[in-house]
Amino acid sequence: MRARFWLLLIVLFSWASLTNAQSPAQHRIRVLIIDGFSNHDWKQTTRLIKGILEESRRFSVAVTTAPPTPHDTGWDxxxxTFTGYDVIIQNTNNINDTSWRWPRRVERQLEEYVRAGGGLYILHSANNAFAHWQEYNRMIGLGxxxxxxxVALELDSNGHIIRTPPGxxxxxNHGDRFDAVIHILQRHPINQGYPEHWKTASMELYRYPRGPAEHLTVLSAAYDSISKKTWPVEWVVKYGKGRVYNSSMGHLWKGDVYPISYRCIGFETTVIRVTEWLATxxxxxxxxxxxxxxxxxSLRAVTDEPKGASK
Structure with a gap:
């Protein structure tokens, strides 16, 4: 009788261990990256972001790539499909060719997805995109x-927001990339535990980011020595029941190869924490x-590209 008890206990323990071992994969956050066109290196950007997320073993990342030209027959x-994902990462930008747009049915689908509670990550140049799309402007807050x-937002010396009206x-605009000191303005799950100030590598700081700025919270800012003003770096927007994160961090220009902006431990940590927060x-x-x-x-070695990145 005692032997049977111990055998049953061993079986139950083994089953529990196997279940726990499998659960991280079963419960990974589902992410979809949208790419296909940009004035930035969208292919490498997608690969590195996918790698950063998957290396953390918290995410399952899929990619949908839009057709290669604005008038390609493949648009039809x-x-x-957005509804099967916890977070959408927007990595397209049509600033140099405004005819390059998503079909209206896809625009509506994203609006409905976020409004119903989905998470949307506006990745760097994605806030340059789709000036024609009114609801996109509301979702991103500033671009x-x-x-x-x-309106344009800047910060005074006390961290209070100054609103500059249209016109x-x-x-x-932005100046040259530089190692920016990020000033935390609003404590939030994304930056909980971060130092009050931290330095990120080779960042573009947007001066006069503009938009509706509705239901928006500025999380951090950085000082620009050229304009001698402090500008937002990260902000979150409430859109319906959904959450949106927007930031100028994450620049990757054509000709760059695993640049220091993506090797920055602060940036990589933020990408992971943002995506988790957007989902949960x-x-x-x-x-x-x-x-x-x-x-x-703080940088990863140039030879230490995220292991989740597949070339």
Whole structure:
């Protein structure tokens, strides 16, 4: 009788161990990256973001690539499905050719997805995209827009928001990339545990980001020595029941190869924590010991491309 008891206990323990071992894969957050056109290197951007997320073993990442030209016949058959995913990462940009748009049915699908509670990550140049699309402007809050479009936000010396009306100030622009010191303005699950100031490598800081700026919270900002002003770096937007994250971090230009902006431990950590928060409203991914400080960037080796990235 006792032998049977111990045998049953061993079987139950083995079953529980196997279930626990399998559960991370079974419960990975489902992510869809949309790419296909941009004035940036969208192919490498997708590969590296996919690698960063999958290396954490918290995400399952799929990719849908839009047709290769604005008037390609493949647009009729490009029908991405959003409802099966927890987070959509937007990695397309039509700033240099405004005829390159998603079909209206796909636009409506994204609106409905986010409004119903989906998570949307606006990845760097994606906030340059789709100025024609009114609901997209509401979802992203602020973007790369002309001076007549929406309010522009900047921060005063006390971290208070200054709103510049349409027609005043400048259109959105940026200077050279630089190692920017990120100032935390609003504590949030994404940046919980981060130092008050941390340095990220080779970032583009957008001056006069513009848009509706509705239901928007600025999480962090950085000082621009040229304009001598402080501008938002990261913000989150509430759109219906959904969550949207937008940031100018994540620049990857044509000709760059695994640049230091993507090797930055602070950026990689933020990508993972943002995506988890967009999906669940919580963040469990820990802040690594080698996270950047206020005076020092922290980089992966150039030979240490994220293991989840498949070439």
């Amino acid at each position: 058959n490009w029908r991405p 790369w827009r002309n001076r007549q479009t929406g 005043q100030g400048e259109q959105t 409203g919580k963040v469990t991914y820990p802040v690594p010991a080698n996270f950047p400080t206020a005076t020092e960037v």
